Each structure stands twice: as C-alpha cells, then as structure tokens.
Amino acid sequence: MAAAPAGSAPVHGDHRASLEDWASTRRPYLDNLKVVLITAIIAFHGVLGYASTVEVWTYTEMREVSLHPATEAVLFVLVSPFGLFLIPLLFLVAGLLTPPSLAHKGTGAFVRDRLLRLGVPFAIYVFLIQPSLNYALQRPLGLAPGSYLDEYMRPEGRVDTGPLWFVGVLLAFSLGYAGAHAALSRWRRSQPVPPPEALQTRPTRSVTVRILALTAAVVAPLSFVVRLAYPYGSESGVTDLNFWEWPACLAVFTIGVVAAERNWVAAIPAPLARRCGRVTLAAVLAMGVLLSVVASADAVESALGGWSWAAAAFAVIDAVLGVFGSIWLLGVAQRHLDRRHRWGPLLSRSAYGAFMLQSIFLLGIAVVLRPVDAPAEVKAAVVAAGGVVLSYAAAWLLISRVPGMSRIL
Numbered sequence: 001m002a003a004a005p006a007g008s009a010p011v012h013g014d015h016r017a018s019l020e021d022w023a024s025t026r027r028p029y030l031d032n033l034k035v036v037l038i039t040a041i042i043a044f045h046g047v048l049g050y051a052s053t054v055e056v057w058t059y060t061e062m063r064e065v066s067l068h069p070a071t072e073a074v075l076f077v078l079v080s081p082f083g084l085f086l087i088p089l090l091f092l093v094a095g096l097l098t099p100p101s102l103a104h105k106g107t108g109a110f111v112r113d114r115l116l117r118l119g120v121p122f123a124i125y126v127f128l129i130q131p132s133l134n135y136a137l138q139r140p141l142g143l144a145p146g147s148y149l150d151e152y153m154r155p156e157g158r159v160d161t162g163p164l165w166f167v168g169v170l171l172a173f174s175l176g177y178a179g180a181h182a183a184l185s186r187w188r189r190s191q192p193v194p195p196p197e198a199l200q201t202r203p204t205r206s207v208t209v210r211i212l213a214l215t216a217a218v219v220a221p222l223s224f225v226v227r228l229a230y231p232y233g234s235e236s237g238v239t240d241l242n243f244w245e246w247p248a249c250l251a252v253f254t255i256g257v258v259a260a261e262r263n264w265v266a267a268i269p270a271p272l273a274r275r276c277g278r279v280t281l282a283a284v285l286a287m288g289v290l291l292s293v294v295a296s297a298d299a300v301e302s303a304l305g306g307w308s309w310a311a312a313a314f315a316v317i318d319a320v321l322g323v324f325g326s327i328w329l330l331g332v333a334q335r336h337l338d339r340r341h342r343w344g345p346l347l348s349r350s351a352y353g354a355f356m357l358q359s360i361f362l363l364g365i366a367v368v369l370r371p372v373d374a375p376a377e378v379k380a381a382v383v384a385a386g387g388v389v390l391s392y393a394a395a396w397l398l399i400s401r402v403p404g405m406s407r408i409l
Helices: 013-024 030-049 069-084 086-105 107-138 148-152 162-190 209-227 245-258 270-296 298-303 311-335 345-370 376-403
Strands: none
Touching: 013 245, 013 345, 030 069, 030 086, 030 311, 030 376, 069 270, 086 107, 086 162, 086 245, 086 311, 107 162, 148 270, 162 245, 162 345, 209 245, 209 270, 209 311, 245 311, 270 298, 298 345, 311 376, 345 376
16 A cells, blocks of 8 residues: 555554545644643643642542652643643634634534533433443442442532543533624614725734733732632632633633634744743743642642632732743644644544543553552653553544544544
8 A cells, every 4th residue: 555645644544534534634733733732631631640749630649659759749830831721722712713613613503512522422421421420439348338420420410521521621612702703793783884994904903911911910810719719720610621720721711712813723923922922931931930829838728719819829820821931832733833743633633532432541550550669740740641642542433433523522
C-alpha cells in the first residue's frame, strides 16, 4: 500500500480519506492546541491522583501512596499556576468558534448539534459511567458498603460529573448564547427600519488591555464571593459543575464571542498578545509566591475559599491568569503551532473522545498499579502516560469502527 501523503495520519482506506477531508477544512494551530491542552489535562489528572495538597481528582481520596512533599511542592508552586488557565483557554476558543458556527448552521441546527455532541456524552458519562467507576473503586475499599442502587440513589443525591463538568458548562454557555442571539434577532426585526445613513458600518472597537483588566477586575470579586460557598476544588452542590470556575470561564467565553467579530481566530493583534504575555508572567510569579507562602504556613485551604487575605489574593491572581493567560497562550499557539504534523489530524480528531474517556483509563491503570510497591512518582508517571495513550487510542477506535460515533465524538 502506498505511504500516506505528507501531513496526514497513517490510517487506511476510507478512514484515511475521511480524516484528510476533515483536516483540510480546519486551522492547524487550533487542532494542535486542542491536542496539547487535552493531553496536558489528562496527564495532570493522572498526577493529581497521588497528590495530597489538594484533592480534586477521583482517585485522590483513595490513593494508596502519596507524592513526596518535595515533588508536590515543585508541582504546586511551579506547575500549577500554568494549569490555572488551561480550562479558561478552552472556553476562549469555544467562544471564538461559537458565533460562526451558529451563523453557518442556524439556531435550530446549532442547538441540535450541541445537544448531540455535548449533551448526550455528558448525560451518559454523568448518569452511567462516572457512578459505575466510583462504585467499582469504592466498593472493594469499603467506601461504598451498600448496593450499587443504594449508593447511586443516596439521600444527598450529588451528581458527580468528573472531568465532564467542562462539557456540561460549555453546553449551558452555548445554549445560553444561542437563546440570547435568537432573542436579539427577533427584537431587531421588530424595530423600525433605520434610514440608509444609519446602516453604515461603524468601526469595530478593539479589545484592549484596559478592557481585559476591567474584565479581570469583575471576575476576581465574583470568584471570591462564589468561593465563599464553593471553595476552589470543592464539590459544587448537587451539580458538581465547578461553580468556583464559572466567573472566569464565562468571562473568557464572552471575550471569545466578542473577539470572533475581530477575527481573532486568525490572529490576535501582536501588541495585545505581547502585553498579555507580560501580565501573565507577572501573575504566574505572583501566584508562585502566594502558593509558596500558604504552603509553608500549612494554610492552603484558606486560599481556596473563605474570608481571608489568601483567598482574596488567590481570586485576584487567578482572574488575571484566566483572562490574560488564555489570550497569551492562544497567541503563542497561533505563532508556533500553525503547521500540520503527520499524526496531527488523527490525534486532533481523537482528542475530544480522549477527554471523554480519560477517567476510565486513568482510574483503571491506577487500580492495576495499586498492589505494586513503587513510589508515587513512578505510579503517577505511568498512569499519566498510559492514560493519554489509551484514551486517544480508544477514542479513535470508537470513531473509526462504531457506526454513528463520529457524529458525537
């Protein structure tokens, strides 16, 4: 068989042709960025399973061994500040792509597409896969003494969304935007037709550093207030939808929607990207100092939420990272990731499915390694690497082999 053309993934027959057609209509930097972000998130979750500083991953509370304090200190102080704007970046990209998608498909088709690609996987995962995974993990450890139905229908009724909280929140934002857009369109049609001179195109106002700073200034107090009830990393009521991240995520999603009219999907203005980079660097350093201080004082929980100076400082720096960091990183991707790699289309096509499937493999590998006498650092590395590889592989198998799955994943 002839070798795959340069820039395409080495898959065969109809799947290769379909993959090449799919990739030809897309921006390489966005696909590459999606792969980098989702890979980082899966690996990060694999490592968090063995962390003791914060318990924000399913396996953390039942881990059999913990990372060395020195390892955790390095990850907590030097790595975690960058992780704080990975999810906001995904919402920024989603905001950029939402208006053109809605304009192309129309409101009805857009809503049906979002319900299919976001709503169906979210419902299946949250109401079937995640509770089954939790029960399979907790039952042998004595943490789920009742039957599956007893545990599933517990009086507190909390819904565990796992990593798919992002999908549920994105669905809510997308449907909210579609509804607001439809309402605004109806209102405009009901207004008198303006004179021709009023229809002249007005210059589009730029998104400036000042506007971004004002946005962060709004996000910070909102995040602080939300975290009084739902501290960072905690369970968010019965929905478990990470309410503590909503202000920043909604803000950058809105920035993306607004910036779509300014063609940010092609290129963020270079001066703005550079200024965002400088602000982000300062915020990363500030967050590193803050985390060092609270960690040395054994007061990490006080920074995650509550009436404390640490919680206020964390909310402010986190807001700056979410707003400025996501824009800076998008600009970096536009400059350095805008090329097609051999395995790029296959990985990008599988990335969304890999995100959906990550818990199965991350938790599965962790359970297999549980009886192995090895340091947490070794187990974390194996879980992270294995989780990434198996999640992508399984996602591609589902897309290429299961009829109709390509419409969802």
